[in-house]
Amino acid sequence: MTTIDVEVRGIGKRFPGVVANHDVSLHIRPESVHALIGENGAGKSTLMKILYGVQPADDGEILVDGAPVSFASPTDAIAAGIGMVFQHFMLADNLTVAENIVLGAEKLHGIGDDAKREIREISDRFGFGLDPDTLVERLGVAVRQRVEILKVLYRGARLIILDEPTAVLVPQEVDALFANLRELVTQGRSVLFISHKLDEVRQIADDISVMRRGTTVGTADPKTATKRELAELMVGAELPSPATSESTVTDRPVLRLDGVSVADDTGRDLLHDISLTVHAGEVVGIAGVEGNGQSELVEVVMGMVRAHAGSIHLGEDDITRLSTRAVRDLGVGFVPEDRHRHGLVLDYPLWENRVLGHQTSAPAVRRGLVSRKGARADAQRIIDEFDVRTPGVETSARALSGGNQQKFIVGREMSGSPRLLIASHPTRGVDVGAQAAIWDHIRAARREGLGVLLVSADLDELIGLSDRLEVILRGRLTAQFDPSSVTASDLGEAMTGGEAA
Amino acid sequence: MSPQVSAEVMRARTFRYTWWLAALAVIVVISSVRLYTGADRITAPGTLRAATIGACPILLAGLGGLWAERAGIVNIGLEGQMLLGTWGAAFFAYHYGPLVGVLGAAAMGLLGGLLHAIATVSFGVDHIISGVAINIVGLGAVGFLAKTTFDDLEGGGPRNLSGYSTPPEFTVPLIADGARSLADRHWFIISDVAGAIAGVTTRLSVLTVLAFVLVAVTAWVLWRTSFGLRLRSCGENPQAAETLGINVYRYKYVAVLISGAFAGLGGAYLAMVASSSFTVGQTGGRGYIGLAAMIFGNWRPSGVLTGSLMFGYTDGISLLSNSGTLVHALLLLVAILLAVFAVIKVRAAERTTGLVIAGLSLGAFVWFFSSDTVNASFTGMTPYVVTLFVLAVFSQRLRMPAADGKPYRRGGAG
Known part of the structure; x- marks a missing residue:
């Protein structure tokens, strides 16, 4: 038997102080792709963890093929035919594909040649093209995802839960993934697809369930539902759009890179001969698959790594050899890609986080001493202007949701009217409401003459917000696009070097 | 078989070939240095026997470290666990004979490992802090135990004990004598290799044999069994292991217990083979050097062996x-x-x-x-x-x- 029918009825889950799920119900039909959509914090992940036995539910029941089941651990869920692919891949880099797959399921086919044969067999059947002997660290993101899916198939999963599987993929890879999913459904499996990207959901799903504030608020038919209807169900409000209105581009350059190259420890070029100009009032978007030099580009401008060739100018100032501190003091705001590692000290209150990066300038610091009063007042200003949802300036940064943390960082980096804003994935992992707010602020600052270097993996954001798009591939700027005429698929092709993934 | 697989195999073969070549080159250099300086003792059987004896405790500690770290636990408490092993070996061998002595040493080391596991795995204590605490507690405990249990014994004192029986030693017939006579000729390369053979085959302790066998056992269990795969996965990505239904705590516990037992055996080696008497603080930092040998060996059994032999050689000659x-x-x-x-x-x-x-x-x-x-x-x-x-x-x-x-x-x- 390869088909499965899973029904969830009235699931509830409470954490101290929070109701994560209440009265959640959905029905996943056999041989279908069921999409579950909702904003960040709507309770999708909690539901997934309950369905996969990572956490127990407080109320409600799960029915598999009509019979009630209870999962004490993922092992029970696997035994019932439910497998899960996490958003953050659960793979050990230093083990081979085969070792990662057989781990925990050694009893099925051992850990030797039998297991490898079985892996090749499944890989061929669904067109995954995986070699069991490769080390996982050598694989790209899309291939790792296939390893994860194969891992659950190897255990005989009939329902495969995918948590935001497209977040890490470029458009061509998304198409390949969808083809794989279709193949799975054709061969009798079911898929539960979690996402907040409405276009994709309408493209792949057979059924749609919508979650808001911890509960299922409705279902929709992907064939008839419009994007707007789905969005309204999801947020109870209108769908924001990143589109910028009139152009505010001037001919005054704020950032100019001439032939900049950056090498790694072994002398290999991570960035090669980059020349790029950002004008006042202009948003320049950098599109590229992650790991093609975006991080290095941002770091070299910020003075975190040194260029071994070329020069970088901020307005008239040569900043090629300046320290990060000096670059910031010249009027550069920086929204780092990983807010937990670079943007915030999570255990500090918000007002202390306000001081970080501005520890040489008013109002946070006066005469070399931290001004608590000034920092608190300015943190409060950011909270008001950027609509950061927090009890107050004394709250530690950790207690805020991702979207609110990000709004606070953007607000801080725009303090003191910078000339240039470097924004790395400014809305990654941020829900629709906060995303719209951040976009609005970037647009407003741009009208006042701010130059923005925008690095993002969200193509809609890049196309909608940028005045000009540059594509980065293997450390080189390989193509330029006008965002008003480019399509996501053109961009995707340029990002992957023209080869269909 | 896909071409990719055979490429991997080819790479592995080339790698092994290069490795043998490098080993040969090192022997040539050693032999040349010996001839040039006239310091024939560099590869004399006596020196190499001392080197082997110096290497084994480091090897056992290093393997212990390997077990723990492969499961993701840094066991800097090896030194303390070795110390407990030295006392265990002396106490149990004195009363119940050498076999029980060895087992007792392993059990004492295991006890130290248990302490480390409870602290780091169950209570999430920082691994370094717990390990250092174990080293300090180990030294204190051994001093206390020696004073209370050895002071009144014949051959004992408040800080030492002698007169217990140790595991048997044997000399491999023919090979040992043949190699020794070759080594005495001081020929280029041949005598150096013969010196090594004579060194390890003369008055060889069964504990030495055990130490080397444990290298192979460790490699086999960790890389060829599903138990080993699970244990290693806990050191690489425990969250992933957990989602696959593996009880990560259990594997970490087992790994640290084995680690402690290996360190205890290292202690037994010091108290029973490297010397025939027990003294408080006998380890002299060999637990740390074992950890260093493991790092040098890139967290692999063969590497730990190489590192231990090198450190053991320098350790051995400093005693000559x-x-x-x-x-x-x-x-x-x-x-x-x-x-x-x-x-x-x-x-x-x-x-x-x-x-x-x-x-x-x-x-x-x-x-x-x-x-x-x-x-x-x-x-x-x-x-x-x-x-x-x-x-x-x-x-x-x-x-x-x-x-x-x-x-x-x-x-x-x-």
């Missing part, structure tokens, strides 16, 4: 009498090996590292040619200097288990 001229001859060997290494680094486009190593090599040459002997205080330092030095040079290429030393809490997945 009149080792000043011997260490002096070794200076030349070190200088040559460093020079080779410097060339490799420069060719691999790591100029800065290469130049630093070249400078060190030059220093060693100058020292060698400007003196006749090395002061005895320096020879005692040799193993520690070598440890520091080797780690400084090699540590850039190493790959430790990805989640080594990181705290792990159940339910953190997803």
Whole structure:
């Protein structure tokens, strides 16, 4: 038997102080792709963890093929035919594909040649093209995802839960993934697809369930539902759009890179001969698959790594050899890609986080001493202007949701009217409401003459917000696009070097 | 079989071939240095026997460290667990014979491991802090135990014990004598290899055999069984292991217990083979050197073996009498090996590292040619200097288990 029918009825889950799920119900039909959509914090992940036995539910029941089941651990869920692919891949880099797959399921086919044969067999059947002997660290993101899916198939999963599987993929890879999913459904499996990207959901799903504030608020038919209807169900409000209105581009350059190259420890070029100009009032978007030099580009401008060739100018100032501190003091705001590692000290209150990066300038610091009063007042200003949802300036940064943390960082980096804003994935992992707010602020600052270097993996954001798009591939700027005429698929092709993934 | 697979196999074969070639080159250099300096003791059977005896405790500690770290727990408490092992060996061997002595040593080490596991796995204590605490507690406990249990015994004192029986030793017939007579001819290469063979086949303790067998056992269990795969997955990505239904806590516990038992065996070796009596504080930092041998060996059993032999050699010769001229001859060997290494680094486009190593090599040459002997205080330092030095040079290429030393809490997945 390869088909499965899973029904969830009235699931509830409470954490101290929070109701994560209440009265959640959905029905996943056999041989279908069921999409579950909702904003960040709507309770999708909690539901997934309950369905996969990572956490127990407080109320409600799960029915598999009509019979009630209870999962004490993922092992029970696997035994019932439910497998899960996490958003953050659960793979050990230093083990081979085969070792990662057989781990925990050694009893099925051992850990030797039998297991490898079985892996090749499944890989061929669904067109995954995986070699069991490769080390996982050598694989790209899309291939790792296939390893994860194969891992659950190897255990005989009939329902495969995918948590935001497209977040890490470029458009061509998304198409390949969808083809794989279709193949799975054709061969009798079911898929539960979690996402907040409405276009994709309408493209792949057979059924749609919508979650808001911890509960299922409705279902929709992907064939008839419009994007707007789905969005309204999801947020109870209108769908924001990143589109910028009139152009505010001037001919005054704020950032100019001439032939900049950056090498790694072994002398290999991570960035090669980059020349790029950002004008006042202009948003320049950098599109590229992650790991093609975006991080290095941002770091070299910020003075975190040194260029071994070329020069970088901020307005008239040569900043090629300046320290990060000096670059910031010249009027550069920086929204780092990983807010937990670079943007915030999570255990500090918000007002202390306000001081970080501005520890040489008013109002946070006066005469070399931290001004608590000034920092608190300015943190409060950011909270008001950027609509950061927090009890107050004394709250530690950790207690805020991702979207609110990000709004606070953007607000801080725009303090003191910078000339240039470097924004790395400014809305990654941020829900629709906060995303719209951040976009609005970037647009407003741009009208006042701010130059923005925008690095993002969200193509809609890049196309909608940028005045000009540059594509980065293997450390080189390989193509330029006008965002008003480019399509996501053109961009995707340029990002992957023209080869269909 | 896909072409990719055969490419991997080919790469593995080339790698092995290069490795043998490198080993041969090292032997040639050693032999040349011996002939040039006339310090025949470099590869004399007696020296190499001392080296083997010096290597085994380090090897056992290193393997212990390997077990724990492969499961993601840094066991810096090896030193303390070894200390407990020395007391266990003496106490149980005195009362119940050598076999129980060895088992008792392992059990005492295991007890130290249990303490470390409870602290780090169950309570999430920082691994280094727990390990250092175990070392301090181990030393105190052994001092206390020795005073209370050995003071009244015949051959015992408040801090030492002798007169217990030790595991049997044997000499491999024919081979040992044949190799010894070859070694005495001082021929190029042949005598050096024969010296090594004679060194390990003469008055060989069963504990030495056990130590070497455990290298193979460790490699087999960790890389060829599903138990080993699960254990290693806990050191690489415990969250992933958890989502696959593996009880990470259990594997970490088992790994740290085995680690402690290995360290305890290392202690037994010190108290029963390296010496036939027990003294408080007998380990002299060998637990730490075992950890260093493991890091040098890139968290692999064969690497731990290589590292232990090297550290054991320097440890062994520091115990020989009149080792000043011997260490002096070794200076030349070190200088040559460093020079080779410097060339490799420069060719691999790591100029800065290469130049630093070249400078060190030059220093060693100058020292060698400007003196006749090395002061005895320096020879005692040799193993520690070598440890520091080797780690400084090699540590850039190493790959430790990805989640080594990181705290792990159940339910953190997803």
